Amino acid sequence: MNNICLDINPQLEKYYLPTMYAIEFLLGLVGNLSVIWGYIFCLKEWKCSNIYLFNLSVTDLTFICTLPMLVVYYAKGNKWDFGDTMCTLNRYILHANMYISILFLTCISIDRYLLVVSPVKLHRFQKRWNAVVICLSIWVFVTLELVPLFIFIDVQAIGNKSSFHCLDYASSGNPSQSLIYSICLTVSGYLLPLCVMFFFYIQTARSLKKIMQQRTKVQVEKPLTLVILAIVIFLIFFTPYHIMRNVRIASRVESSTMSECSKLAVKALYAITRPIAFLNSITNPIFYFMLGDRFREQFFSKLRSIFLRKPEVTNQNEERSIRSTG
Template structure:
């Protein structure tokens, strides 16, 4: 079908410049942030609470996804197409969606845990036991893995006749759009909307409880935890909502019964492309937002770093003294 001459197609520019740039930035920042957090948890934090278990699993999920980004940078940033094979194409998209929906569920667990910490600080809930937190995390990994099994039938590794190269299509551009839309709506409802409602409910309840505490005990400062609670739900909504909305619109635009013009389809595809890296910004914000803003973690982290550098400086000083002592002894002997 011929396109109107006035219709501008921004998708080639987005694929070649915007996507690899965004994914490259997310890889660098996300790799540093998540590795720092994982190192900090392993070597700095001795007394783990259930919230730490959820956050550690969240960071593992983010790091796994971050490690797949160089393939996307190479794919979109060059004209060679997808050079990593069909298995890696499917695995890459699978890990991408696994990270998204495990992150959503881990964040929901964290919001519930923080609600319990505010409402019942002296009476731990069964949800806050370490073994139960481990079991919940394991259940989340299994549930999301099973939930995403059907995606293997939709992700395709297509040969493009125009350039004789292989292109690893994104999820919304793959498979039969009629069946794909039904599955995408399922993921949207059970993977995003319901966890969003859970987060929203407990964030509101936590905010109300903090306000109530502030009214009863005027000397207690609740501005910071209240700000973090509000910021958590705002960031969650901003990152994930545009992607899920545009993903379903993109799939619907590909259906045969769609009466959209080719120009409108290109616009939808372009907007959907913009929302994809925005959704994955969550993986680089998590270590900053959920870890570095924690006073206890930050204190333990920098204390550990300081001890390492102090030990290293002491060893270097000791070695230097040994060298100087050896030099004096040799001079005396001479």
């Protein structure tokens, strides 16, 4: 039976993973740097939602900067040349980005709901100082939540110990213990925030539909579309990864009844879902920055003022020289 098993994992790790991570690095770097630059130099008044979005972009950019190491690692045939400490730190940042992003997206869903329901009233959740405290609390909470990762991540030396195998979380550590932790992490880091996000986005959609039924002049089609897209993208990116991560760990348990072919298939599916889970680092700048009309106008207005400044000065000098000669 083993002879007829199709193992595509070496091809996925050598071609698929480095390609996907390279694309995410290039697009995510441009998008998140643009967002951060825009917030620092274009935004005059910071609101609660801006603080959440700025922290989301900083989190995404931190993760994006670790991707070149993964690209080199998989392209070289699973050879890690950056030291065992960087391996563990890289895997930690990868997971921290995911769960911090999920919590920031949850905060944004709450903020949007409050903005739609009572746009005039300022709730405690929407005050800037409270938003700063919430952001700091999220960073601390996720950091403590991921401390066990430092135990489960395996770094295996190769040959003369100049290179290592930097195994991903689901493929390393004691699978029995790791499975318990992974399920707890899935519930606390993904399912609970997902339920909160679902609730507030559904309430937001209902409120927008009520506004639409009242035939007011307020345009609600775009906010309603963004609500639906946010939920769909959230489910597409994060759900397959969390399912396959737990299945992958379960397949490694000694008491598992899976055949070798099934285990290889599970490993392949898990590898496919990993880069997909981090595509949110590319889409976040699009859905939470570029679709904001007012801020988009400020952003491009700032760019035009930068790139058109020199030609204007040149034209003025030419006019002066013509007048002087005339």
